[in-house]
Amino acid sequence: MAQWCQLQLLESKYLEQVDQLYDDSFPMDIRQYLSKWIESIDWENVAVQDSLATVRFHDLLAQLDDQHSRFSLENNFLLQHNIRKIKRNLQDHFQEDPVHMAMIISRNLKEEQKILTNRENTQTSMVLEKQKLDNKYMFMHVRFAIYLIQHVYLTYEHDFKENTLKNRGEGFILSVGDHLFTGICVSGIEVVGQLAEVLNMAEAVLSDLISEELAEWKKRQQISCIGGPPNACLDQLQNWFTAVAESLQQVRQQLKELQELEQKYTYDNDPIKQQKGFLEGRALALFRNLLEHSLVVERQPCMPTHPQRPLVLKTQVQFTVKLRFLVKLQEFNYQLKVKALFDKDVTEKKGFRKFNILGTNTKVMNMEESNGSLAAEFRHLQLKEQKVAGNRTNEGPLIVTEELHCICFESELNQSGLELKLETISLPIVVISNVSQLPSGWASILWYNMLTSEPKNLKFFLSPPAASWGQLSEVLSWQFSSVTKRGLNEEQLSMLADKLLGENPEGLIPWTKFCKKSFPFWLWIEAILDLIKRHLLSLWNDGCILGFVSKEREKALLTGKCPGTFLLRFSESSRDGAITFTWVEHDLYGESPVFHAVEPYTKKELSAVSLPDIIRTYKVMAAENIPENPLRFLYPDIPKDKSFGKYYARASEASEPMDVESSSSTGYMKTELISVSEVHPSRLQDNMMPMSPDVFGELKRSVAPVLQCWTKDIDAAVSKTSPLVFKKVY
Secondary structure, eight states, X not given: OOHHHHHTTSOHHHHHHHHTTOOSSSOHHHHXXXXXXXXXXOHHHHTTOHHHHHHHHHHHHHHHHHXXXXXXXTTOHHHHHHHHHHHXXXXXXXXXXXXXXXXXXXXXXXXXXXXXXXXXXXXXXXXXXXXXXHHHHHHHHHHHHHHHHHHXXXXXXXXXHHHHHHHSOHHHHHHHHHHHHHHHHHHHHHHHHHHHHHHHHXXXXXXXXXXXXXXXXXXXXXXXXXXXXXOOOHHHHHHHHHHHHHHHHHHHXXXXXXXHHHHHOOOTTOHHHHHHHHHHHHHXXXXXXXXXXXXXXXXXXXOTTOTTSTTEEXXXXXXXXEEEESOOOGGGTTTXXXXXXXXTTOOOOTTOOOEEEXXXXXXXXXXXXXXXXEEEEEEEEEEEEXXXXXXXXXXXXXXXXXXXXXXXXXXXXXXXTEEXXXXXXXXXXXXXXXXXXXXXXXXXHHHHHHHOOOTTOTTGGGSOOOBOHHHHHHHHHHHHHTTSSOOOOHHHHHHHHHHHHTTOTTOOBOHHHHHTSSSOHHHHHHHHHHHIIIIIHHHHHTTOOOBSOOHHHHHHHHTTSOTTEEEEEEOSSOXXXXXXXXXXXXXXXXXXXXXXXXXXXXXXXXXXXXXXHHHHHOEEEETTXXXXXXXXXXXXXXXXXXXXXXXXXXXXXXXXXXXTTSOSOOSOOOBOOEEEEEEOGGGGHHHHSOXXXXXXXXXXXXXXXXXXXXXXXXXXXXXXXXXXXEOOBO
């Protein structure tokens, strides 16, 4: 399969890496349209030969011409336009330096291959691990089958010889007895050896399951809880646990049958009689160990009102939690009664709050109809704080959103002489009493699950460790990808790294800097997330918002762009989340870029008018000039109506008047809310000075290239009045 085709089959997190390889200088459209031709060329060789690079550059332009012709036959005007534009851009960028283009293509192809290799290695590793375990189970079952065959043979041989001896005389017994007993003894030794080997294999598999597979699943669950990839493989883990349990049950059953055989016949130094007790004890110990680790929290405590923020619970608000028993045997159905307890066996901490669990805190585990798993789900639990005398405000060492608690689940199993206590524990939770504490509580959950896997480390925030940027950057991106269709790209993360680390890019980020300063970094991110979810979701998903761009980087991006090119970024100074746009103009002579940024729009303003409509109607007014919209192209060079047109508000249909006999005219003029920025006249004084014809002619010639970038459309006459919302321009 072609490399480009393989890339398109990857998961979204890998596709985001591919997306970052391409920009305006060499857009992904070329890679898509000319994928076969591009992959047929040795670009690494082309990149070191000037003459060959020139040839390949013109070959690529010819390929684009062919593609344009195909679109012409299909009457696809839009794609024809895009191809022409791409060709012009390539000529502008690489006409004088085709080697640079070859280097870009060569680099991108190598990076694409790395992405594919990383994906394959990850997948291969998972497959090999699964195969390794599956092979162990297969080998264990083969060994058990050998044991069964040997046991059947021994039983048959014993019964045959016993009956033979009964029917023969004493002389015969004396002549063949030694030979018979020798055969039985050898068979007994082989049976014991085979059985011990089965238990050895079961112990090795069980060790892998508990110390590796189960531990890795729990770590993946932690990652999933804080926005990472969804946690899977629990069904596979259940299959493995169940397979080992069934094998151990069979071993125990065969040991019982050996006991019956022993009652029929035994002799001195019988290996079965000598080893049976030890084997029974070992099989039972393995079975107990397996069951003790089989009770897991399948779905961590979570309020249904905030499904993407598990482990933060509000008092007197219902939450759910689900458990599963990984040994799915029919004999355990309806046999396990699970009870939920709050902070069980937790050493009391001075000043920490105490809570009671309200609602039905006991459930019986049964096999679900949907997938047959042995599970119990608590749906209507609530927490209520225990009132204590006095004021505890200053008694505790931590604020309430740093207090970690846990919910313990316990059960008992009594079956076939097996008495067993089962217990598992939730991940640490934060309990809040007001929804305003949710962002800070979620920050604690992020920090804990990012840095530790100890489920009972409830004193974590007494001395919280610092985080590296590598750890935090991935978690930050998950916060966006879990609620939108886009995570954060490298450039956005780079801006956030500079904001947090400053001049020490290799430094560690302390908890206090992340969430406890007067203007916490996390609460700024949280406010932006809320802004996106409420007002900017579609624009963010479509990639219209660069978002996290420093002012210095913003100027670098807009420099050299056509006047009226603008980008959208989040305000760095707004605690409640706000978005602004910055556009570029040129000075009088078209030489130096001039940048303007509008006062950021908050949630309150975006609730009244959507951002696309603000961009559509935005005006700049200076002195007595006619207000005009300076926004023309979304960075890098996309006409604003193409980017935002589908989001513009449509004119609403007029409602029917109550008096059908009256005139259709209401007598009112329609209004529209628009944003206007007033520019101080002093900023335009150079433009307003009188000029001689010679100076004007020279000015006209100097600004002609700049004027070509402006569209020539004229705003249609507006026959309605518009309330003005004045915004500052910086």
